[in-house]
Amino acid sequence: DGGITQSPKYLFRKEGQNVTLSCEQNLNHDAMYWYRQDPGQGLRLIYYSQIVNDFQKGDIAEGYSVSREKKESFPLTVTSAQKNPTAFYLCATTTGQGRTGELFFGEGSRLTVL
Amino acid sequence: LAKTTQPISMDSYEGQEVNITCSHNNIATNDYITWYQQFPSQGPRFIIQGYKTKVTNEVASLFIPADRKSSTLSLPRVSLSDTAVYYCLVGDWAGGFKTIFGAGTRLFVKA
Numbered sequence: 001d002g003g004i005t006q007s008p009k010y011l012f013r014k015e016g017q018n019v020t021l022s023c024e025q026n027l028n029h030d031a032m033y034w035y036r037q038d039p040g041q042g043l044r045l046i047y048y049s050q051i052v053n054d055f056q057k058g059d060i061a062e063g064y065s066v067s068r069e070k071k072e073s074f075p076l077t078v079t080s081a082q083k084n085p086t087a088f089y090l091c092a093t094t095t096g097q098g099r100t101g102e103l104f105f106g107e108g109s110r111l112t113v114l
Numbered sequence: 115l116a117k118t119t120q121p122i123s124m125d126s127y128e129g130q131e132v133n134i135t136c137s138h139n140n141i142a143t144n145d146y147i148t149w150y151q152q153f154p155s156q157g158p159r160f161i162i163q164g165y166k167t168k169v170t171n172e173v174a175s176l177f178i179p180a181d182r183k184s185s186t187l188s189l190p191r192v193s194l195s196d197t198a199v200y201y202c203l204v205g206d207w208a209g210g211f212k213t214i215f216g217a218g219t220r221l222f223v224k225a
Contacts, residue, residue, distance in 0.1 A: 035215070041217060042201065042215040042216050042217040043201075045214065059214075088155070092157065102148065102160035102163065103150070103160065105156075105159070106157055107157060108155065108157055110155070
């Protein structure tokens, strides 16, 4: 089936540890995005990538890092520099072409810092 | 990117039509208007997209006045399963689209 796979679905981390969230897609989409969502809040953009080997910071990139070595993969690392990492993380893709389109989202990864 | 303003929450009853209005006063000429639906602990799902006048699909209708400074998502005959958060987005996809989600409108449908 075509889609976006995020893993793990739930993750617990101790303070001071780095963790990496996986996002894999087989939709052949060019653009990929990472969002963070806190309880009762909207989505905030962390990083986005429009093409392989290129990515840009979103509104809340501090304490996060990404890579885009393959079209299918856009992993997000939550570093120890992120002061309040407990949140719901969503990966999304889009074709990134043309004037219209839609974002396709994965099921999300819920990170809890103990 | 155009900023959007939506009501924080709305209540409705099953079988009623629900209209959610989004204000986007500084919408640019090339911007499209897109609405998403999100259930708890899930990613948002695309509902509808439009540029001007009216767009209708099997799920909803989108009304956009001539000045495009606002838009209204219309959900006909809502059911309990339509209880969700609805987001209005405005932007131009050409050359890549840095999407900005606001807080959305929390719709609660009662029996």
